[in-house]
Amino acid sequence: MTELLTTAVTRRRFLIGAGGAVMVMAAPSARAQFVAEGEARSAAMRAAIKAIVGENSLPQGRIKIELPPLVENGNAVPLSIAVESPMTDADHVKAIHVFTEKNPQPNVAVFQLGPRAGTADIQTRMRLADTQLVVAVAEMSDGSFWRDEVEVVVTLAACLEES
């Protein structure tokens, strides 16, 4: 009896110890890779934004982006964007750019509008591959740029499943 108990404990201890060792060995590299991929992708988003904005400042304001905070299905996420602007010949929104942080490609869409639009108020539907940041940038007729961003939690990602 004593012998059996000792064996059992030893075996359990061994398994716990071995499991822990495997986790310690595997976890850092997988995590490092995940973090590295995430950083590479958000760097891709920053590069895509810089390609539009250049060296201009990009303050938050005037533009408002709305997405559901929690998304069940990332294949069709309603997105609405509104920019505060009189939309006159002298002062209007020239374009609205949408970017994501963790989709395979940072660009989502570009909308070009002008004074004839009357308002800068756009709705569309987009794909989200992961829980991530979505950024909208408004390009104004006076050359200024404004941004808004929203963090979206996605439970079922788009783009990943086989057809």
Place this chain on the structure above:
Amino acid sequence: MAAARALINVPPKARRGEVIGIKSLISHEMETGFRPNATGQLIPRNIIKEFVCTYNGVEVFRAEFFPAVSANPFVSFTTRATESGTITMTWTGDNGFHASESVAITVE
């Protein structure tokens, strides 16, 4: 290319200077080019790249789409009703995709 079903919604009548809402929807798979098929090979990209709305021949709105736009692209935007005439929407994309839809508007 099979004819795509496009739906556009424009108010038939408007007052001069009124800002009207326009909605457009077109059937298209918007294949991203990032998805593998059953054998692990990537399915080639097939998306609509451009959407243009003209009002009596003058461009009033344009959108450039990337693969992150959902299948069956939907866009809602506004324009100012300036005169009676025709509002035309055109979609162009990969593999020579082209679709166009027009609607008449009366401005009083």
